[in-house]
Amino acid sequence: MLEHRIFRDLPEHLRPKDALVLNDTKVLPVRLRGRRASGGVVEVLLLKLAPASAGPPAADRWEALVRPGRRLRPGARLAFGGGAIEVTVGEPTERGTRLVTVRSAGDLREALERAGEMPVPPYIERPLDSPADYQTVYARHEGAVAAPTAGLHFTPALLDAIRARGVRIVFLTLHVGLGTFRGVDAEDVRRHRMGAEEYEVSAEAAETINRARAEGGRAVAVGTTVVRTLESVARDDGTVAPARGSTELFITPGFRFRVTDALVTNFHLPRTTLLMLVSAFTGRERILAAYTEAVRLGYRFYSFGDAMFIV
Numbered sequence: 001m002l003e004h005r006i007f008r009d010l011p012e013h014l015r016p017k018d019a020l021v022l023n024d025t026k027v028l029p030v031r032l033r034g035r036r037a038s039g040g041v042v043e044v045l046l047l048k049l050a051p052a053s054a055g056p057p058a059a060d061r062w063e064a065l066v067r068p069g070r071r072l073r074p075g076a077r078l079a080f081g082g083g084a085i086e087v088t089v090g091e092p093t094e095r096g097t098r099l100v101t102v103r104s105a106g107d108l109r110e111a112l113e114r115a116g117e118m119p120v121p122p123y124i125e126r127p128l129d130s131p132a133d134y135q136t137v138y139a140r141h142e143g144a145v146a147a148p149t150a151g152l153h154f155t156p157a158l159l160d161a162i163r164a165r166g167v168r169i170v171f172l173t174l175h176v177g178l179g180t181f182r183g184v185d186a187e188d189v190r191r192h193r194m195g196a197e198e199y200e201v202s203a204e205a206a207e208t209i210n211r212a213r214a215e216g217g218r219a220v221a222v223g224t225t226v227v228r229t230l231e232s233v234a235r236d237d238g239t240v241a242p243a244r245g246s247t248e249l250f251i252t253p254g255f256r257f258r259v260t261d262a263l264v265t266n267f268h269l270p271r272t273t274l275l276m277l278v279s280a281f282t283g284r285e286r287i288l289a290a291y292t293e294a295v296r297l298g299y300r301f302y303s304f305g306d307a308m309f310i311v
Contacts, residue, residue, distance in 0.1 A: 016166030017217030029116035081115025
């Protein structure tokens with residue numbers, strides 16, 4: 001059954017004893033734009049610290065996307081923010097990214113605040129009014145290169161209204177990486193690789209979710225990143241284990257969900273892992289019917305678009 005509501009009505013669809021699970025990752029301003037000495041435009045998107053990162057605090061090795069990649073040979077040096085940040089391009093990785101060394105005169109985090117931009121998706125052409133526009137109101141732990149966009153709908157007032165209904169609000173962390181939004185090009189989806197993303201589920205969060213479900217409540221995931229985290233730490237008996245690590249979980253139709261009972265999510269691009277996850281949770285025909293109805297009524301899609309609540 002399809003029902004059309006305003007997002008502020010969400011508390012009416014939640015039950016006392018439910019656990020609303022949110023991803024509190026915080027997006028870093030890691031998109032660097034500038035020009036080469038030749039005058040050509042260059043862009044570096046810092047994805048994550050390389051595992052073997054070492055050296056002084058002002059020099060870090062990162063995995064990054066570099067454009068124009070073919071023209072930037074290993075050893076090329078790029079300056080951003082009037083020289084506040086210097087990037088030395090390194091070798092390519094098997095994932096099509098590059099290893100780069102990043103240096104700043106002072107604290108790199110402060111330098112990124114001055115010289116970097118929020119890494120909004122390329123289809124968003126209008127500049128943000130504020131970096132906070134691409135950040136959830138409950139973002140706490142820095143490390144994401146993309147926002148968990150289902151959470152952008154929530155305001156402090158809405159969260160208070162949800163708590164007032166007796167719903168437990170739970171936070172976990174999954175640092176959203178390139179893998180979440182990378183399209184699926186393989187004809188056989190089993191060959192697609194997500195890319196590892198770091199997560200943490202605290203003992204307190206796991207206990208709250210387990211208690212809610214034991215008492216008849218539901219685990220309501222806000223966003224596909226929360227679903228992937230919950231199902232990565234789920235036990236066979238349907239409980240959640242506290243854990244910290246990385247996940248490459250790729251959820252496709254046929255997947256057996258052990259913890260997730262309901263889902264808040266946006267409308268996603270075709271041929272993406274996000275749409276496959278939602279199809280696995282809801283059923284392909286039902287989700288296509290919902291999308292057809294949304295298109296007919298002029299709903300907005302993607303990161304800053306509308307949302308659906310699926311039970």
